[in-house]
Amino acid sequence: MDFTEDQIQRYARHIxxxxxxxxxxxxxxxxxxxxxxxxxxxxxVALYLAAAGVxxxxxxxxxRVELSNLQRQVAxxxxxxxxPKVSSAAxxxxxxNPEVRVIEHATRITARNAMDLVSAYDLVCDGSDNFATxxxxxxxxxxxxxTLVSAAVLRFEGQLSTFRSHRAGESGMGEPCYxxxxxxxxxxxxxxxxxxxxxxxAVTGVLGTLQATEALKEILGIxxxxxxxxxxxxxxxxxxxxxxxxxxxxCALCGAHATIRDLSAHATAHSPSCTVPA
Numbered sequence: 001m002d003f004t005e006d007q008i009q010r011y012a013r014h015i016x017x018x019x020x021x022x023x024x025x026x027x028x029x030x031x032x033x034x035x036x037x038x039x040x041x042x043x044x045v046a047l048y049l050a051a052a053g054v055x056x057x058x059x060x061x062x063x064r065v066e067l068s069n070l071q072r073q074v075a076x077x078x079x080x081x082x083x084p085k086v087s088s089a090a091x092x093x094x095x096x097n098p099e100v101r102v103i104e105h106a107t108r109i110t111a112r113n114a115m116d117l118v119s120a121y122d123l124v125c126d127g128s129d130n131f132a133t134x135x136x137x138x139x140x141x142x143x144x145x146x147t148l149v150s151a152a153v154l155r156f157e158g159q160l161s162t163f164r165s166h167r168a169g170e171s172g173m174g175e176p177c178y179x180x181x182x183x184x185x186x187x188x189x190x191x192x193x194x195x196x197x198x199x200x201x202a203v204t205g206v207l208g209t210l211q212a213t214e215a216l217k218e219i220l221g222i223x224x225x226x227x228x229x230x231x232x233x234x235x236x237x238x239x240x241x242x243x244x245x246x247x248x249x250x251c252a253l254c255g256a257h258a259t260i261r262d263l264s265a266h267a268t269a270h271s272p273s274c275t276v277p278a
Contacts, residue, residue, distance in 0.1 A: 010097070011053055019222045025053060031219045032056040034121035036109060036137055037061075038085035040204030041127030041151050041211060043075035043092075048212035049125075050100045052095035054219070058103040058121060061085045072201035081155040101215065109133060111266040114140040125215050126150045127208065129194060136266045139180030142166060142253055143262070147218050149226075150213040152180060156200050156235040158207035161245060162226040163215055165254040175227045179260075180248040203235050 003011070003022065031054050035042050038061040050059050063085050065076045075092040076085065086104040093102050109117060109128075118124055118140045126137045126148060134150070141148040145166035152159050165177035178181045210231070211212075217223045232241045253260045 007053075007099070010099075014052070015061055020220060024220045024222070027219055028053045028216065029055045031123070032058070032121040033215060033219075034058040034060065034117060034124045035127065036060050036124065036133065037127040037129065038073070038075065038089040039069065039127060039129060040072040040153065040199065040201070042125070043089060044072045044205050044208030045125045045127060045212045045215070046093055047075055047096060048209060049215065050097045050102070052212075052216055053097065053156050054100060056101045056103065056121075058105055058117070059086045059089055060105040060107065060109050060117060061089075062106060062108040072199065072204045074205065103277070109136065111136065111263040114263055114266075115144055118146050119144045121146065123147045123149065123212055123215055123218055127211070132266070135185055136263065138163065139260060139263060139266070140251060142177050148178065149211050149215045149218065151168075151207045153199055153204050153207050154194060155197055156203060158203055158233045158235070159212050160207060160214065160226060160231040160233075161229065162218065164225070164227045165247070167227075172234040174247055174254050176245050176247040177251060177254040179253040180251050181230065183248070183252065186251075198270060203233075206233070206235070 011025045015022050016027050033049055033054050034152050035057060037056060038059050044226065046057060046059060063084055065081050065083050065088050067081055069076055070078060075089040080088040084106050086106045090102040090104050105117065114136055124137065124141050124146055128134050128135060128137065138148060141163065142165045148163040149165060150161055163177050164175045167175050214226050218225065228245055230243050230245045247254065249255050252258055
């Protein structure tokens with residue numbers, strides 16, 4: 001890819017990195033990433049992907065900006081209260097980098113459209129705020145053979161992992177999927193919602209930025225992937241912890257005798273209204 005003088009200046013700090021260089025920046029410019037949710041996690045993810053020069057970024061969200069969002073959803077502004085979140089986020093992204101193509105999916109991701117949405121992109125970043133969507137996206141990514149970078153937050157805690165269950169691991173067995181970590185959604189009422197328990201705004205910024213970092217690493221093929229590992233962060237203790245996440249041979253989605261082969265079970269599924277760290 002031949003860069004213009006403006007592009008060389010814009011991406012100079014990337015190009016200087018031996019792990020990225022001009023070839024890596026060209027990979028970023030050609031990449032397509034889907035961001036699920038334009039909220040506390042999705043906002044920093046989308047902003048940093050745009051700043052990095054990811055060529056096509058899709059955003060899925062059917063909500064509108066509310067005053068209560070602004071404590072953590074940094075792509076939105078007071079002036080854009082009432083606007084669709086995807087339009088508000090797109091405005092912030094193109095203000096940072098007008099070269100990126102932002103595709104606004106002002107809709108809720110469902111069992112009917114998930115496969116089409118996920119399949120149209122190279123990689124998916126999930127920042128959704130409910131278990132039903134999180135499991136739907138994870139299943140769709142596995143079935144569509146797309147890498148998923150997933151983050152979740154609640155109160156002062158967060159978690160992060162990458163799921164590439166469509167790939168073979170070092171042992172010859174597939175890498176773990178989201179259901180290897182959480183086989184099924186928790187029962188209704190077991191976990192408080194974000195609206196009930198609260199969330200510290202800056203925590204979403206840290207986890208969203210880490211999520212964007214892992215997405216960029218996956219596109220570039222650099223560093224150590226978070227696949228097979230789960231990062232846990234306790235903000236109050238200022239402590240990060242990483243645990244191994246092996247594939248589950250009995251997993252209903254990626255195991256040898258998997259029973260989940262399509263998204264039909266999601267058509268009538270119901271789950272609690274907030275995603276939380278384990």
